[in-house]
Amino acid sequence: MNLEKFEKGPREIFHPEIQKGSVNFKFGVLFAKDGQLTDDEMFSNEIGSDAFQKFLNLLGDTITLKGWTGYRGGLDTKNDTTGIHSVYTVYQGHEIMFHVSTMLPYSKENKQQVERKRHIGNDIVTIVFQEGEESSPAFKPSMIRSHFTHIFALVRYDQQNDNYRLKIFSEESVPLFGPSLPSPPVFTDHQEFRDFLLVKLINGEKATLETPTFAQKRRRTLDMLIRSLYQDLMPDLHKNMLNRRSFSDVLPESPKSARKKEEARQAEFVRIGQALKLKSIVRGDAPSSLAASGICKKEPWEPQCFCSNFPHEAVCADPWGQALLVSTDAGVLLVDDDLPSVPVFDRTLPVKQMHVLETLDLLVLRADKGKDARLFVFRLSALQKGLEGKQAGKGRSDCRENKLEKTKGDLSLHMLLDSIQLIFFFSDCPDFTENKNE
Numbered sequence: 001m002n003l004e005k006f007e008k009g010p011r012e013i014f015h016p017e018i019q020k021g022s023v024n025f026k027f028g029v030l031f032a033k034d035g036q037l038t039d040d041e042m043f044s045n046e047i048g049s050d051a052f053q054k055f056l057n058l059l060g061d062t063i064t065l066k067g068w069t070g071y072r073g074g075l076d077t078k079n080d081t082t083g084i085h086s087v088y089t090v091y092q093g094h095e096i097m098f099h100v101s102t103m104l105p106y107s108k109e110n111k112q113q114v115e116r117k118r119h120i121g122n123d124i125v126t127i128v129f130q131e132g133e134e135s136s137p138a139f140k141p142s143m144i145r146s147h148f149t150h151i152f153a154l155v156r157y158d159q160q161n162d163n164y165r166l167k168i169f170s171e172e173s174v175p176l177f178g179p180s181l182p183s184p185p186v187f188t189d190h191q192e193f194r195d196f197l198l199v200k201l202i203n204g205e206k207a208t209l210e211t212p213t214f215a216q217k218r219r220r221t222l223d224m225l226i227r228s229l230y231q232d233l234m235p236d237l238h239k240n241m242l243n244r245r246s247f248s249d250v251l252p253e254s255p256k257s258a259r260k261k262e263e264a265r266q267a268e269f270v271r272i273g274q275a276l277k278l279k280s281i282v283r284g285d286a287p288s289s290l291a292a293s294g295i296c297k298k299e300p301w302e303p304q305c306f307c308s309n310f311p312h313e314a315v316c317a318d319p320w321g322q323a324l325l326v327s328t329d330a331g332v333l334l335v336d337d338d339l340p341s342v343p344v345f346d347r348t349l350p351v352k353q354m355h356v357l358e359t360l361d362l363l364v365l366r367a368d369k370g371k372d373a374r375l376f377v378f379r380l381s382a383l384q385k386g387l388e389g390k391q392a393g394k395g396r397s398d399c400r401e402n403k404l405e406k407t408k409g410d411l412s413l414h415m416l417l418d419s420i421q422l423i424f425f426f427s428d429c430p431d432f433t434e435n436k437n438e
Contacts (some may be wrong), residue, residue: 024095026073027127027201028120028149029056029087031101032139034132039144042128043113043120048102051157052129055164058194059098060089073097074119081105082119091198099123121146124205127153127197141169150174150211151204153197163188166197170204177207307335318356320380325363327351331393332365343393344383349376356380367396375407 031052032042048056056062062085063070068077075097076082083105087098099119107113120126126149130139139154151174154167166185170177179199187193208214312328319325323336325344332345332354345351352373353366363383365376376399386394 024071024073024097025125025202025205026097026099026123027125027205028123029059029098029100029127029129030120030144032128032130034130037143039117040112042144043101043116044106044111045102046106048129049131051131051159052102055129055155055157056087056098056100058190060087060096062086063088071095071097073099074122075099082115089198091202094202096198098127117146120149122148124149124208125151125153125201127155127201129155129157132156139167150208151201153201153204155197158186161188164190164193166193168200168204171208171211173211173213174204175207175210177203179203307337310335310341316351316353318354320356320358320363325354325356327354334387342387344387345399346393346395348396349394349399373407375404376402377404378402 030042031045031048036042065077083103089096101116104116141152150171152169156165164187312330315327317326323334326333326335331343331347332351333341335341349367351365352369355364361380363378
């Protein structure tokens with residue numbers, strides 16, 4: 001990476017809103033009169049009530065937008081096209097701009113009030129201040145048509161008792177977020193209500209940004225910015241070289257010796273090839289590992305040499321991590337490349353078949369053969385602990401507790417493995433976990 005050009009890279013990559021989500025917030029505030037049941041009616045309210053103005057004063061300060069230098073939340077601060085005033089506050093280091101419906105431009109000709117919906121309808125969180133008594137028609141999020149708003153905070157003011165009542169509606173995909181509403185959700189302390197409401201709204205927007213819809217958008221934006229940074233900063237070393245017909249004129253200073261000239265040409269050939277492959281990998285058009293392509297690729301059925309000087313005849317085996325568990329006439333050994341083999345079971349337990357189930361932490365063995373065959377089940381973690389303690393290989397007498405009774409014959413191992421897989425398959429089902437005692 002050319003560090004000299006780094007300062008000229010796109011600063012948006014380091015923007016907190018790209019890295020962590022929102023730092024400053026814009027919340028919609030919609031005034032709804034008693035009996036209004038559609039968003040067209042709510043957005044068409046030219047002015048609010050005294051109770052609504054009191055609520056706005058509690059939320060923050062009324063500021064003049066023209067010439068405003070703080071966080072503007074998408075509002076016009078030059079030409080008054082989005083209203084003359086708005087409500088703004090700073091809470092715990094977060095700047096918050098409120099999109100107040102009665103402060104946004106009103107149009108008598110446009111019944112849908114598109115200019116107001118353009119701002120409030122694109123806010124993730126919207127406060128609906130509804131006038132009237134609790135017995136009036138209940139608010140439903142479906143009353144307001146918006147694909148972007150995920151959380152509604154319904155606020156009612158009881159003038160008789162001078163308290164606020166709060167309800168929260170959130171879209172199903174939004175994770176749970178705090179703080180929890182008190183029961184009943186009534187606040188007589190107005191400052192306490194303000195603190196609770198702002199924290200609830202901030203946490204709600206942060207929770208919404210973790211939903212797949214918003215998280216994927218943020219990842220796509222970051223991916224685009226990083227690709228742009230890569231293209232700007234990585235020097236295209238091969239751009240002027242690859243258009244030529246040969247590599248003979250690639251070297252800036254050609255050595256006089258024929259042997260050195262050939263060595264330098266080959267080194268440059270490899271370097272350009274690596275640059276080409278790196279570009280293909282970043283673009284997603286080439287694999288990133290020789291294990292999956294090229295001359296090092298092995299077919300699944302091709303044998304691979306694991307140990308070049310194994311002195312015993314293998315009866316059966318199964319991989320365990322990076323090592324191999326092998327049953328021989330000398331017992332079951334743990335073989336790891338050309339290192340000395342470690343005995344796991346001695347020859348008194350003649351293992352004829354084995355299966356290592358690492359995901360389940362199980363080792364299943366079939367000892368002896370024919371009608372005398374018996375199944376044994378061990379915890380891999382217990383065996384590993386014994387090996388780390390350098391214990392001697394287990395004998396048949398040490399494995400009595402691991403033997404499964406009534407498991408005769410050669411088919412028992414396959415039946416047991418099928419049963420284990422079924423049990424762990426069904427254990428992931430909710431009905432199984434709820435009725436596990438049955």
